[in-house]
């Protein structure tokens with residue numbers, strides 16, 4: 001798609017029904033992101049997410065989206081723990097959960113792990129820039145690569161990941177110009193989130209774009225719906241109608257023959 005200048009559209013999904021909707025739409029890849037920790041499980045970061053959580057949610061997504069490439073995130077510490085365990089964990093996401101590929105955050109020492117996974121036959125997507133699993137080390141959820149030194153680090157890490165064998169790289173929260181340079185430097189596609197319009201593809205957290213997440217909305221998110229409001233309205237209307245005896249009405253109830261009614265008492 002990069003060679004043909006066709007932009008790659010990726011979205012997150014964490015469950016069967018949303019995966020089934022994405023599978024029917026013009027979406028090229030689904031990411032079962034470890035953002036599920038915040039979006040689905042109510043944690044305040046992605047750090048508590050386990051490999052078991054990832055397997056559980058990836059299985060549901062794979063069942064819902066048989067026609068779409070499914071990429072599963074390697075959660076915090078599942079890669080750094082050891083070379084062997086990293087490959088083992090990645091293999092579980094492919095073998096037990098049915099993912100087509102895994103995504104790994106970071107560059108530097110992570111590249112060795114990526115190489116091992118690729119050699120073991122596991123397709124790997126990289127992830128650079130703001131890598132939420134390193135939020136403590138990065139000092140918060142901040143735009144990365146803003147000065148020359150850190151921008152060069154992102155470019156070098158992208159080259160190293162490509163060398164290690166990744167098939168694509170997510171670029172998160174970096175200046176648009178830096179993303180453009182990385183995109184023209186590497187042969188593999190870049191997929192941006194908060195990285196401007198010059199990447200080969202884009203990804204967003206689905207719940208952000210449909211307006212299901214509460215609280216702060218990052219600058220790079222565009223809301224295409226306000227489902228939180230719609231859901232709250234639907235639920236409130238249901239509660240009101242049950243309170244008032246409006247629902248269930250005759251239309252939503254089952255009847256029996258008059259003869260049978262007579263015999264019930």
Ligand code: KIV
Nearest residue numbers: 012033034035170193
């Ligand atoms: O976990 C996730 O959803 C991600 C995307 C934000 C790229 O990694």
